[in-house]
Amino acid sequence: MQQILDRDEEVAAQADSSDCFVRFIDVQKSYDGVELVVKGFNLDVRHGEFVTLLGPSGSGKTTCLMMMAGFETPTHGQILLKGEPINDLPPHKRGIGMVFQNYALFPHMTVAENLAFPLEVRHLSKDEIQRKVDRALAMVRLEDFGARRPAQLSGGQQQRVALARALVFEPDLVLMDEPLGALDKNLREEMQYEIKRIHASLGVTMIYVTHDQTEALTMSDRIAVFNDGVVQQLATPDTLYEAPENAFVASFIGENNRLLGEVVERQGERCQVRLDSGETVTATPVACGEVGTRTTLSLRPERVAIFDHSRQDELDNCFRGEVLEVIYLGDHLRTRLRVCGNDDFILKTPNAKGHSALKPGQGVEVGWSWRDCRALDA
Known part of the structure; x- marks a missing residue:
């Protein structure tokens, strides 16, 4: 147990260093000017880390992700990316990859065209676009699916395309909002390991939102457990499970x-x-x-x-x-x-x-x- 806690303190110390990649400082969010859905959120994420925001529906985790992406503006506090404040920076200038639960693929485009789109708006050359599209397809093991349209793919294949599109322009940060929620259990587990493999191979920073405890424990370097707009505990998966700090975390994790x-x-x-x-x-x-x-x-x-x-x-x-x-x-x-x-x-x-001898x-x-x-x- 002490080894787990020591490692957790080491991870936290690394994330709290001055060169942290993403930083939320006393961030609050209210939609009506009265009730806060996010209350004093503080989080430091180092480069290459996989951090999950975990909590029940309505706990504030997705709102935090949307503020990071630029789709929502903090009511109070500051968000820093690479040490620079981004509160007033529009989403398209943040250079962040985004993966949604509903995939958000263009149905009239082929897989390759979907992947090429974010590169075309960045005015890359045709050769460069082709090279990056091919690389992204290989990354998610869909090299032979570039000519298909989204409707011709399974749910898992569509989610791989959505992931490839978020990574194709080589962002330093990828945000994922419940990306596996629509998949069946076996496919969801397969995609968990796929995302973890890609994260390990690319070293990209990922912030992931889910309400699935197993998903968070499987994939994350650290997990922030949310409830009622407040982070209840921020720790490594094994520390959260073995050493919960309050009754909510103990009951929500496992x-x-x-x-x-x-x-x-x-x-x-x-x-x-x-x-x-x-x-x-x-x-x-x-x-x-x-x-x-x-x-x-x-x-x-x-x-x-x-x-x-x-x-x-x-x-x-x-x-x-x-x-x-x-x-x-x-x-x-x-x-x-x-x-x-x-x-x-x-x-x-x-x-x-075999079966236990215990009987009702x-x-x-x-x-x-x-x-x-x-x-x-x-």
């Missing part, structure tokens, strides 16, 4: 068991929490108050284990539960239990040896380490 209670003791790295159901749990105090305050305990389902007396020293918390439901999910089994008064307590176990109605002892149980805000 599956999470939540137990509510009151802090009854704090001592060094540990605290004791009396649950509403009466049991006392040992946990790691992260964002909880002093003794007497309410807190939310966060515990990942895969960190819960069937209690084994040989591991008694590792499993500081042990409670009796009842199996309510067992779901087979191929690579793992998801078991829903009644534990500590919670009927939605989840246990995930790898399907290494069965009593079972489960345990977990205090290090894996985080006491967060109420």
Whole structure:
């Protein structure tokens, strides 16, 4: 865990350096002059970094992207690109590539003509345009599709063309707004790795917007988790998952068991929490108050284990539960239990040896380490 946090601090220090590529400084946005949809947004992105803005619908992430692109103007604050303010710079002068969810391809043009368009408006020579179009098609593995029109392509192929068009004029920055939202699960996963491969090979800076947690964890160097116009936490994917700083991040990133209670003791790295159901749990105090305050305990389902007396020293918390439901999910089994008064307590176990012996109605002892149980805000 300490290695994860140290690496996260190192990444943040690199991004905070004076040569950062993109910088948002105290940016706010209101559409009606009263309610802020973005509140005091600060973000530094270094050159070549892949940063994802993640959050539920209406959290402000797309508005931030649109302000970066120039389609929206900040109500307050400043946006810098390569150290220069761009608040008043029109979109076409920012030199930014943009990929949208709906592809936004010209239906009357061929694939090659779609890719050539941003080069033609920049008045490049025909030979240069052809060279760059060929290179962009090869980049997204569509070398044989230049003569087709968008309607003759699958959804995944159209998204590749949209990505190639954003990259064809070799921008230093590419913005992506939910670009994979319209694709099916398998194709979406394939495109995630494709975009990650292109990012690694080109070294271009990318800012990506999504509400899909898996997508963000798969692709990003760092993730900014949004809620209600505010960044709740900015960190590397593993830090967000392993060390969420508040209850919203813990519940939004991955599956999470939540137990509510009151802090009854704090001592060094540990605290004791009396649950509403009466049991006392040992946990790691992260964002909880002093003794007497309410807190939310966060515990990942895969960190819960069937209690084994040989591991008694590792499993500081042990409670009796009842199996309510067992779901087979191929690579793992998801078991829903009644534990500590919670009927939605989840246990995930790898399907290494076939089906689990657990059955609905069965009593079972489960345990977990205090290090894996985080006491967060109420």
